[in-house]
Amino acid sequence: MILATLHPLQYAIFALVAIAATAVVLTRDVQRQILVNGFYGILLVILFVVLAAPDVALSMLAVSTVGYPLVVLIAIAKSRDK
């Protein structure tokens, strides 16, 4: 089985990613959702580091903490405007 070959740390991070992803979906207020999504992004970064993919983790770090929230925040602000 897939799960048998996982390191305990990988287990833990996978579980946290699953929890955070669910939390993102369950957060109803969009502004809060961006914050929760940022937290989820950081967990994904840790997951990539734990899975020995630091190059991907670095890209994810810049994209999930800056680029993505910026675009989404602006989209939300703009749609509230109308």
Added chain:
Amino acid sequence: MSRQIRIAVLVPALGLFGFLLAWALVGLPHFGDYRGPYGYVLDRVVLPERHMTNVVTAVVFDYRGFDTMGEEFILFAAVVGVVLLLRQGGREEPDRLNDSVGSDGVRIGGTLAVGACVLVSLWLISYGFVTPGGGFQGGAALASSVLLVFLVSSHKAWSGVASDRVLDPFEGVGAGGYVVIGLGALIGGLPFLTNVLGPGSVGTLFSGGSAAFVNWSAGMEVAAANLVLFTEFIDEYVVPLAKGDAAG
């Protein structure tokens, strides 16, 4: 559509999706069971052939440099598209916001953080062949670090750093430089993007040979492209919104 029809459509679709998902999951290889022979080959040949200790960057900017050029131009085209769409109003001088961060602590700490983040980003780009990093990651990190100026200082300071006059040359040189380096090899009678300078010494800034320059041009292009995006979004959306707030 009535509720009944929607449910009638949803249930079979969900069932089919669930079945396919379960089927795919059962057929997955074991965790860590890697079946790509190409990866194993590269793992062995990269260090002796190219003297680069980061195999990922060696693939991106040397062995598969041509693919990365396409990737870089996807980003370039996307940014050009955004600029064309957002600037349709024929904006003259972008409005300046009269804002500034009130807290001295945020200003001082933030400004110091900008320097530190920029330094780390440049290190990520330049040592991409030795340690994890490279032009793409470093470029994105560099753009994010510069965006900090907007967050910890004022719109005026940000407009000074991220103006078209500064960004456009970087964007152009970054995108064009990649092609020029490739063409350089072609002029010398070698295939496009051949690593002309050859392998450098392991563990140094130039361990990539001419791929180090390809790496730098990608870094410039990615950083400038992201900053152009940030500038466009801020000028088109954030500034009018902030002005509206101030007026209302």
